[in-house]
Amino acid sequence: MWTPPERIRHALPETRWPSEEEARGSRWFSPVRIGPLELRHRTWVPAMVPWRATEDGHVTDDVLAWYERFARGKPGAIVVEATGVRDVPSGPLLRIGHDRFMPGLKRLVETVRRASDGDTRLFIQIIDFLSVRRRPPKERYFSRFIQVSDAHRDRMAEVLGEEGWLSASETAVRERLVDCDDGDLDRILDSREVQDLRYGARESVGDVHLEHIRELPRVLPGVFAAAAERARSSGFDGVELHYAHAYTMASFLSRRNRRDDGYGGPRENRVRLPLEVFRAVRERVGDAYVVGSRILGEEVIDGGSELEDAIYFSEVFARAGMDYISVSKGGKFEDAKQPNVGWAVYPYTGRSGYECMPTVYSDSRGPFGRNVPLAAAIKRAVNEAGSSAPIVTAGGIGTFELAEGILERGEADIVAAARASLADPDWFLKTFLGLGDEVRRCEFTNYCEALDQKHKKVTCKLWDRIGVERGERRLVAPEWGGGSPSPGELRSPSSPPKGRG
């Protein structure tokens, strides 16, 4: 992952945990209304993909064990990981694009209800994404993928200083390109071809020459609405529309979206499809069902959307009746590191990725609560526009003091913690019971994120190893105060996963 050049190592902040009485009287452990329902507490586990679904997107016992563990810590809400809305192969990512996924999803809902004694509300994040191919070997790219044209012949003649290329056969052109060095290729290929060669071909919402991309505005509202309906029928308390990070809907919202069909360019056009998706979902599930979204407070890429865009989008969504807005930051493909040959580009490796999941190796601001100002500005604007839709903040939050301060200052309505909850899913409950000293504190060094990057089963470096001979780390967090692992924990990791899509 990219690290700020200053690379200042920040120690975990000293903190004072509240007594049980203080916790009970605190804002973080007070109720909050989200549209038609109430959360018992303002504590929240945001979406995290743990790579535990089957290869065809079904809930597994490992998925159940994962969420059961979070539910026992009784957060106000858990958002289930990004779950694909379409019925297309996506590797071990959860899917909700067909009714056949519902029995597994129902079991997931029942598991969380039981484990939290009904105290935790369960939302599911629903996502659409475009195709991302692995970086090809150079030989394969030139022998199979590139479409050879006269423009290539012209540039080869010029760059290589050999007129003969103007009339060369396609085979000769392909063979010669394999032998070109990077400098020559930069001048012979167009920028998209250079990108496809060095990073792997990645579709973008601007590829309107492709029918399925051109048709996204016609297709997606219905697909999201059907997925939301399945979520409701499966028993989830609400859906979270994934409008953040590197995926389709965030790409429509992006300042880099230049579509000229009324869905790109000025921000009024960029928000159009996300709004149409929301309306289609709302129409399908009705007003008595929670529909929220996750958006980016800032994209953190050159030419990308900034806070003022996010404020505008949030006001539009709140006016349209969205029940909550969860604010994230960055996590884009555009500045991601070049993957090795055979790997797909991963959107959390560049600066925007750092801003999404900041580590303790930081700049002078450090990682703790780093993204709160974005949520605060959005909350101010949404409230001033007359909406009380709760705003959720996340990013480097791992102490009660920080969370409580954010709420006290009115910077957000709900405080979420992903990695801190991964490190210790009981941390909300421990804090609530005045036992904060027992919290296993996240170190924010992103061992978990490195596993996610390789699409390996996500675990935490603070969890001990089980399976002595093989030195495997357990698959769910250790029990509070010890205790024997559940059967799901003892299963060995499965075969290497496929790309996220």
Ligand SMILES: Cc1cc2nc3c(=O)[nH]c(=O)nc-3n(C[C@H](O)[C@H](O)[C@H](O)COP(=O)(O)O)c2cc1C
């Ligand atoms: C392993 C892992 C998987 C994640 N998967 C998702 C996801 O599916 N959807 C999403 O919106 N954010 C995802 N995130 C981002 C988190 O929800 C969160 O925004 C980020 O980690 C910053 O919060 P934190 O500092 O509390 O961890 C993921 C984070 C991690 C560590």
Ligand code: SF4
């Ligand atoms: S591996 Fe564990 S300690 Fe490290 S950042 Fe992830 S959750 Fe925190």
